[in-house]
Amino acid sequence: MGNRLIGYGSYLPARIMSNADFERVMDTTDQWIVERTGIRERHFAAENETVADMAVAAARAALENAKLKIDDIDMVIVATTTPELDFPSVAVQVVGRMQAQKNIPAFDVRGACTGYIYALHCARAFFTAGMHERIMVIGAEKMSRFVDMTDRSTAVLFGDGAGALIFERSSSSYSGIIDTVVMSDGKKFDMLHGSPDHKIIMNGPETYKQAVTLMPDAARYIMDHAGITPDDVDWIVPHQANLRIIQSGAARLGFPLEKILVTVDKHANTSGASGALALTYAFDNNIIKKGQLVLYPAFGSGLTWGATLIRV
Ligand code: ACO
Numbered sequence: 554m555g556n557r558l559i560g561y562g563s564y565l566p567a568r569i570m571s572n573a574d575f576e577r578v579m580d581t582t583d584q585w586i587v588e589r590t591g592i593r594e595r596h597f598a599a600e601n602e603t604v605a606d607m608a609v610a611a612a613r614a615a616l617e618n619a620k621l622k623i624d625d626i627d628m629v630i631v632a633t634t635t636p637e638l639d640f641p642s643v644a645v646q647v648v649g650r651m652q653a654q655k656n657i658p659a660f661d662v663r664g665a666c667t668g669y670i671y672a673l674h675c676a677r678a679f680f681t682a683g684m685h686e687r688i689m690v691i692g693a694e695k696m697s698r699f700v701d702m703t704d705r706s707t708a709v710l711f712g713d714g715a716g717a718l719i720f721e722r723s724s725s726s727y728s729g730i731i732d733t734v735v736m737s738d739g740k741k742f743d744m745l746h747g748s749p750d751h752k753i754i755m756n757g758p759e760t761y762k763q764a765v766t767l768m769p770d771a772a773r774y775i776m777d778h779a780g781i782t783p784d785d786v787d788w789i790v791p792h793q794a795n796l797r798i799i800q801s802g803a804a805r806l807g808f809p810l811e812k813i814l815v816t817v818d819k820h821a822n823t824s825g826a827s828g829a830l831a832l833t834y835a836f837d838n839n840i841i842k843k844g845q846l847v848l849y850p851a852f853g854s855g856l857t858w859g860a861t862l863i864r865v
Contacts, residue, residue, distance in 0.1 A: 556680040556729035558865050559687070560621065560719035562614025563833035564607050565820070566598040572709070581705045591796020595712030595821035597697040604636050604715075605646040608693035611715035611829070612647050615689060619719045623651040626719065628688040629659040630675055632668030632825035634747075634854075635695045636661065643693060665745075666792050666853025667735065668692065668825030673861050674733040680722055691717040692826035699753050707753045710794070712821035716829025728864045731846075732779050734771060735859035745854040764798045768850040769805040771860035775848065779862055783808050786862075788841050792851035793817035793827045802850070814840065824853065832865075841865055 571594045572583035586592055598607065608631055616623060631644040644659035664671035669692040676688045693715035700708050720729050744763065745755045768791055776782065789808055791799050793816050803813050816831045823830055828849050835841040843865060850860040 554683045555726035556720040557723040559721045560619025563716040564610035565596040565714045592821045593818045598713040607715035611717040615717035623653045630672045632672040632692040667851045667857035669828040670859040677730040692829040694824045694826045731862040733861045737857045741856040765801045767852045767858040768802045772850040775860040787845035790814045790849045794822045
């Protein structure tokens with residue numbers, strides 16, 4: 554039992570923080586940020602704008618794109634690491650705020666920057682088991698809540714936003730989420746984690762070193778598992794953390810740069826929303842076309858890492 558992609562949508566907060574805006578409030582430069590990360594700007598949510606607000610906006614856009622209503626969906630999964638409330642889940646809030654008449658099962662997945670891959674892994678498992686008809690998978694983050702304006706080494710890296718994809722059960726196992734792999738190594742917890750007072754604690758160079766190995770490893774693993782080569786893949790949509798990590802990973806895998814989708818310049822690192830935001834950007838701009846095969850590897854705090862293959 555397979556699935557296919559039937560809708561997509563995203564939401565980016567109105568406020569854009571450029572590198573020049575950071576230059577005004579901390580000891581940094583546009584040149585340093587662009588050279589080290591490839592980031593030029595990011596969106597920051599308003600003070601009173603929540604992760605659930607952004608998730609609802611992305612969900613509405615995806616439903617409109619699919620020409621469906623919330624009650625046509627029979628499961629909602631939200632990948633998020635930055636919910637304002639410990640409970641209930643953002644997914645439940647989305648279903649409630651959209652006035653669903655059915656009792657749609659809804660839950661969050663917390664996998665940091667690999668969260669969206671973990672969420673897709675769950676969706677694929679439910680489709681494979683034949684348990685659900687239509688699943689909406691949302692990635693939504695308010696990373697700006699964790700941004701410490703006194704720490705220039707992390708403040709410039711992150712952004713806010715949400716993206717949503719809707720998948721429907723299908724008899725084909727060659728469309729939609731075709732394959733997923735997820736992994737973790739909790740012994741590397743210290744490398745990158747949140748603090749109780751909502752700060753990002755990160756060993757940047759060590760995180761960089763792990764990322765340039767783990768993302769290509771996951772990509773290679775999933776290609777081997779699916780019995781395909783880089784020639785079969787139309788696009789790589791890597792987790793958008795840093796342009797240098799993306800380029801180094803592509804080189805390790807032998808992928809030409811023309812096949813790599815980059816949105817980190819516009820969105821920065823939106824953690825669990827990164828993949829869905831990058832994909833919806835590519836669909837909206839007719840960059841990734843219907844029928845193409847996308848390989849999406851990610852890594853993040855935990856450490857966690859993984860990859861998925863999606864035929865769009
Ligand atoms: N502006 C100017 N200078 C800066 C800034 C800044 N914003 N930030 C750091 N610097 C300085 C440092 O203070 C240091 O100065 P010093 O040499 O005088 O001490 C110098 O730049 C070099 O610092 P490094 O940390 O060695 O710089 P590096 O080249 O490693 O780049 C970076 C830092 C961009 C953070 C890089 O290590 C990186 O991208 N790491 C991966 C981070 C990442 O992807 N995190 C997200 C993980 S996913 C998730 O789950 C959240």
